[in-house]
Amino acid sequence: MLTVCPYFHVHQPHRIKRYRVFDIGNDAEYFNAEDNTDLNNARVLRKVAEKSYLPTTAILGELLAKHPEFRFALSFSGTVLDQFEAYMPEVLHAFQDLVHTGRVEILADTYYHSLAFFYSRPEFERQVTLHQKRIQELFEYTPKVFRNTELSYTNSLAKWCEDNGYTGIMAEGWDPILGWRSPNYVYQPTGCSSIKVLLKNYKLSDDIAFRFGNKNWESWPLNADTYAQWIHAHHGDGETINLFMDFETFGEHQWDDTGIFDFLRALPEKILAHGDTSFKTPSETIASYDSVGEIDVPHILTWADTDRDLTAWVGNDIQRDAITTIYRMENDVINTDDASLIETWRRLQTSDHFYYMCTKWFSDGDVHAYFSPYESPYDAYIAFMNALSDLQLRVHDALQKKETQIPIAKSFWSRVWNVIRTLIQKLFDVLPFRHKRIRSRVI
Amino acid sequence: MRVLTFGWDYPPIKNGGLGVACHGLTEELLELGLDIVFVLPREQPIIGNQKFIFANKTPATIHVFPSALLPYQHAQSYVEYFTEDGKRIRFSRRIIDEVYRYADSAYDIALREQFDLIHAHDWTSYLAGVAAKLATGKPLVLHVHATAFDQAGSNNVDPDIYAVERRAFHNADSIVAISNYTKGIVVDKYGVNPDKVSVIHNGIKPYSPPLLPSVLYELKAQGKKIVFYNGRITIQKGVDYFVRAARRVVDTDPQVIFVISGWGDMEHQIMHLVGELGLSQHVIFAGALWDEERDRMYQVADLLVMPSVSEPFGLVPLEAIQHGTPVLISKQSGVAEVLTHALKVDFWDTEEMANKILSALRYKVMNRQLVEEGRKELSRITWRRAAEKVLALYKKLLDFVHKER
Numbered sequence: 001m002l003t004v005c006p007y008f009h010v011h012q013p014h015r016i017k018r019y020r021v022f023d024i025g026n027d028a029e030y031f032n033a034e035d036n037t038d039l040n041n042a043r044v045l046r047k048v049a050e051k052s053y054l055p056t057t058a059i060l061g062e063l064l065a066k067h068p069e070f071r072f073a074l075s076f077s078g079t080v081l082d083q084f085e086a087y088m089p090e091v092l093h094a095f096q097d098l099v100h101t102g103r104v105e106i107l108a109d110t111y112y113h114s115l116a117f118f119y120s121r122p123e124f125e126r127q128v129t130l131h132q133k134r135i136q137e138l139f140e141y142t143p144k145v146f147r148n149t150e151l152s153y154t155n156s157l158a159k160w161c162e163d164n165g166y167t168g169i170m171a172e173g174w175d176p177i178l179g180w181r182s183p184n185y186v187y188q189p190t191g192c193s194s195i196k197v198l199l200k201n202y203k204l205s206d207d208i209a210f211r212f213g214n215k216n217w218e219s220w221p222l223n224a225d226t227y228a229q230w231i232h233a234h235h236g237d238g239e240t241i242n243l244f245m246d247f248e249t250f251g252e253h254q255w256d257d258t259g260i261f262d263f264l265r266a267l268p269e270k271i272l273a274h275g276d277t278s279f280k281t282p283s284e285t286i287a288s289y290d291s292v293g294e295i296d297v298p299h300i301l302t303w304a305d306t307d308r309d310l311t312a313w314v315g316n317d318i319q320r321d322a323i324t325t326i327y328r329m330e331n332d333v334i335n336t337d338d339a340s341l342i343e344t345w346r347r348l349q350t351s352d353h354f355y356y357m358c359t360k361w362f363s364d365g366d367v368h369a370y371f372s373p374y375e376s377p378y379d380a381y382i383a384f385m386n387a388l389s390d391l392q393l394r395v396h397d398a399l400q401k402k403e404t405q406i407p408i409a410k411s412f413w414s415r416v417w418n419v420i421r422t423l424i425q426k427l428f429d430v431l432p433f434r435h436k437r438i439r440s441r442v443i
Numbered sequence: 444m445r446v447l448t449f450g451w452d453y454p455p456i457k458n459g460g461l462g463v464a465c466h467g468l469t470e471e472l473l474e475l476g477l478d479i480v481f482v483l484p485r486e487q488p489i490i491g492n493q494k495f496i497f498a499n500k501t502p503a504t505i506h507v508f509p510s511a512l513l514p515y516q517h518a519q520s521y522v523e524y525f526t527e528d529g530k531r532i533r534f535s536r537r538i539i540d541e542v543y544r545y546a547d548s549a550y551d552i553a554l555r556e557q558f559d560l561i562h563a564h565d566w567t568s569y570l571a572g573v574a575a576k577l578a579t580g581k582p583l584v585l586h587v588h589a590t591a592f593d594q595a596g597s598n599n600v601d602p603d604i605y606a607v608e609r610r611a612f613h614n615a616d617s618i619v620a621i622s623n624y625t626k627g628i629v630v631d632k633y634g635v636n637p638d639k640v641s642v643i644h645n646g647i648k649p650y651s652p653p654l655l656p657s658v659l660y661e662l663k664a665q666g667k668k669i670v671f672y673n674g675r676i677t678i679q680k681g682v683d684y685f686v687r688a689a690r691r692v693v694d695t696d697p698q699v700i701f702v703i704s705g706w707g708d709m710e711h712q713i714m715h716l717v718g719e720l721g722l723s724q725h726v727i728f729a730g731a732l733w734d735e736e737r738d739r740m741y742q743v744a745d746l747l748v749m750p751s752v753s754e755p756f757g758l759v760p761l762e763a764i765q766h767g768t769p770v771l772i773s774k775q776s777g778v779a780e781v782l783t784h785a786l787k788v789d790f791w792d793t794e795e796m797a798n799k800i801l802s803a804l805r806y807k808v809m810n811r812q813l814v815e816e817g818r819k820e821l822s823r824i825t826w827r828r829a830a831e832k833v834l835a836l837y838k839k840l841l842d843f844v845h846k847e848r
Binding site for chain 2: 018020021022316317318321359362375376378381382385386389
């Protein structure tokens with residue numbers, strides 16, 4: 001028996017407009033670009049919806065109707081769900097319809113697609129809870145399997161997930177971690193006893209996600225028959241093929257004219273054609289297979305670049321400056337109790353903002369490997385830091401306002417207390433038993 | 444392989460970018476084993492190992508109206524000649540006449556010399572190159588360091604210069620543009636076949652300058668931040684946009700001082716603009732700074748801005764980075780194609796220019812990264828790399844010519 005476990009990640013950040021130094025203190029809106037650039041979030045969302053979300057959900061719906069064995073998982077960032085609701089509710093409805101078939105699992109995630117786990121555990125936990133509530137509210141479903149931003153993973157994250165009731169977690173099936181072993185089995189994270197880890201088969205995943213439309217690739221053009229054969233070739237040396245990729249692979253990263261939609265439409269049938277092959281959701285995969293060994297990831301593992309680490313997000317000084325500055329504000333922001341300030345602060349934690357500041361590609365000249373709506377990583381940093389400076393001002397103001405409220409409250413209650421104390425004193429004076437000990441204790 | 448090269452000036456004469464570029468390239472070509480005969484229109488002190496020929500053997504030093512020292516004057520601008528003891532020997536010769544006279548001599552020189560191909564730098568030498576080609580039939584490479592369009596900063600070009608350039612381009616066997624930006628101009632404005640134009644970016648000599656004694660200590664002590672402009676004050680260089688951005692910067696941060704170093708025909712206009720915008724307290728006109736004085740200013744500055752309206756390459760930002768100062772450069776420059784660790788702006792977008800100036804002064808981490816990473820990038824922007832590409836072009840050209848015969 002060989003099963004395929006596809007999981008598609010759906011995400012859009014709230015991109016920061018060209019927020020300038022003069023805007024600091026004057027403009028509290030950071031995400032409302034209305035120009036014709038890719039910083040205009042509504043515009044981007046509509047574009048991606050037309051190219052990817054709507055046609056792909058339609059095809060997946062057809063496939064679910066046609067093949068009772070077909071299953072897959074989705075993960076959504078809260079930021080994309082908010083944008084669906086605001087700009088294109090029909091996309092949200094399309095996803096809800098898929099989930100209501102009962103054969104589409106939703107994964108747990110951080111609401112803001114953040115790297116909070118590595119910078120602030122309490123904030124991470126708050127974001128996971130917010131995400132869980134949002135998924136419950138929109139899909140009437142409580143996720144049981146966790147995936148972290150950019151598939152980032154460590155032993156300690158797996159432990160946290162186990163302690164918090166998750167049955168599984170996703171990670172990159174990276175060779176240096178696996179050694180001679182195959183990603184096509186279920187493993188147990190080091191330091192855990194019950195939770196299982198599903199490892200991405202990056203070769204087969206990236207054949208679709210990255211290479212599908214590449215005319216210089218030796219397997220181009222790839223058709224569903226060939227790809228199904230590649231999967232079937234794993235009969236005997238694996239139990240599950242975990243295909244993890246961005247949902248936007250279909251129609252956005254790989255455009256319609258690459259034939260990606262025809263490929264998707266044909267694939268389940270080709271995979272199911274081999275008698276002993278089927279689909280499973282992550283939860284089903286975890287329930288069906290025993291762990292064959294331990295996966296030890298002491299350092300952060302992600303699904304990015306050839307380094308599979310966080311260097312695309314925090315690899316240079318400006319990235320580290322930006323991310324440490326935002327987490328340094330945590331206590332102050334939370335103390336404001338101001339929902340709008342906290343929400344803004346969290347939107348700024350989305351990992352994409354730091355990715356846009358990446359300069360790794362400067363050295364290898366591979367400009368197109370790193371998509372960014374900004375012209376330069378420095379433009380991204382400037383917009384981010386200016387917005388953050390404004391947020392700092394607003395947080396500062398909010399805290400000051402709060403403090404000035406406290407002395408008023410204090411003086412009011414101390415006056416009340418003075419009155420009571422005077423009354424008690426008078427009471428003691430009037431009362432016949434003038435017990436000094438009691439008096440001194442009360443006052 | 445022997446190359447007959449025509450230039451207009453050469454170090455140690457201080458004359459802006461062209462001589463420096465010719466020197467940087469020639470030195471590396473010699474290193475690669477080429478034999479170079481460098482022809483200059485006037486006798487001058489020489490450096491380097493190549494053979495020099497001076498087209499005008501008159502034992503005179505050239506003196507000109509200040510800005511006329513530069514090759515990119517109007518064709519009708521006048522030059523004056525003085526003997527070494529200061530006696531005027533010829534009055535008011537137009538540059539365009541000089542250019543033709545240079546071409547006449549070039550014809551004779553070409554007939555006397557032995558060489559395989561001809562290489563001419565910039566419009567003042569183009570006709571000399573064409574003349575040498577007419578005399579000998581050897582392949583001609585024209586090296587475009589700038590065009591009439593850069594100098595004009597618009598389409599309102601000097602018709603005489605344009606005519607010389609256009610004629611020469613169409614007579615050349617191959618054209619080297621120092622950036623894609625410049626290639627674009629050569630193709631679009633002169634109707635040259637793009638296949639004939641190769642882009643070979645300029646380089647910079649590797650240099651780790653010593654820490655120099657500071658200048659403007661008093662301003663620094665007051666916590667002022669210094670934004671530096673270094674270059675000619677002409678319409679091409681966009682200093683007026685820089686001053687307008689300065690107004691916007693000072694509105695937000697009055698602690699910023701702008702130092703403008705250089706001279707040019709727009710000087711008075713810029714001074715008026717500074718007064719008009721009420722910036723006299725914030726702008727320092729330093730005059731033209733050279734050598735150590737200039738380097739000290741590079742080092743003391745918090746940011747260097749190159750706001751050019753049209754800049755074929757732009758060596759100044761690279762020098763600034765060598766001295767540890769981050770740069771903001773106009774997107775309308777060739778250097779923007781090779782320098783990624785720089786802030787970039789459209790010259791006309793003074794709002795964004797002000798935003799980036801303020802941001803650079805605000806965010807020290809970015810400032811530091813721009814310099815550290817910029818320096819690493821400089822190590823890849825070398826004259827050696829440029830010379831290798833020029834050599835490859837020479838070889839291709841000679842192969843082609845020989846096959847044809």
